[in-house]
Ligand SMILES: [Ca+2]
Ligand SMILES: [Ca+2]
Ligand SMILES: [Ca+2]
């Protein structure tokens with residue numbers, strides 16, 4: 001009997017998976033499959049009981065599969081069409097100069113969308129690694145206008161930009177903008193409610209300088225304000241820059257050279273390249289943050 005109990009558990013798990021992912025047709029198929037599983041398990045029952053059940057249940061229904069149609073197949077229309085940047089105004093190209101080609105820069109740069117001026121139209125902020133970051137305001141449906149110059153010092157030309165996020169960090173109803181950089185501090189642009197932004201990351205304790213990839217905002221502690229999770233990589237790869245890096249022996253023990261302790265660690269006497277830690281920042285409600293990574 002423990003065998004049957006186990007089979008019932010398997011059936012439930014499969015039913016749950018299918019219900020959430022693929023819909024009715026798939027559910028029917030899986031129910032049929034579970035039914036077959038039940039029959040197989042019944043074979044483990046003793047003699048006459050198993051035979052009796054087999055007669056009562058009859059032959060297993062035939063299992064069939066039918067692929068679900070996508071919305072585009074149902075309507076005959078494509079789900080997405082590509083719009084020409086010359087028509088939309090979104091003409092930016094992410095630049096990465098050949099002389100700056102490094103593994104840690106080949107991740108590319110990010111983009112974020114949000115209605116920063118609360119006019120009901122979603123706007124776009126795009127990051128460029130070697131070029132200028134751009135803020136595009138949507139002035140009418142599918143028409144964007146480059147407002148980078150008038151919206152504040154958003155170009156980020158001093159740094160290799162990696163990612164950006166819109167989030168209302170100070171709860172004033174206007175989206176603020178957080179930009180991640182490599183080789184320079186991250187930037188937090190506070191929305192001035194008049195179409196422009198002012199950078200204030202240092203005052204708000206989120207001017208982390210390292211190799212940030214991307215920032216994600218969520219109210220993890222459910223106190224009504226958006227907290228910040230910062231994803232970090234490594235500034236550069238020692239293995240790439242100094243492939244002949246050696247360990248040192250101190251009192252007969254291998255140690256990492258002090259100059260590289262932030263980049264390397266030893267695991268079973270083998271050098272492992274480290275990354276910068278990710279950071280969780282807690283918002284005080286007014287858009288001022290505190291690093292709570294260790295205590296959390
Ligand atoms: Ca807008
Ligand atoms: Ca705000
Ligand atoms: Ca919060």
Ligand SMILES: [Ca+2]
Nearest residue numbers: 225283284285
């Ligand atoms: Ca808070």
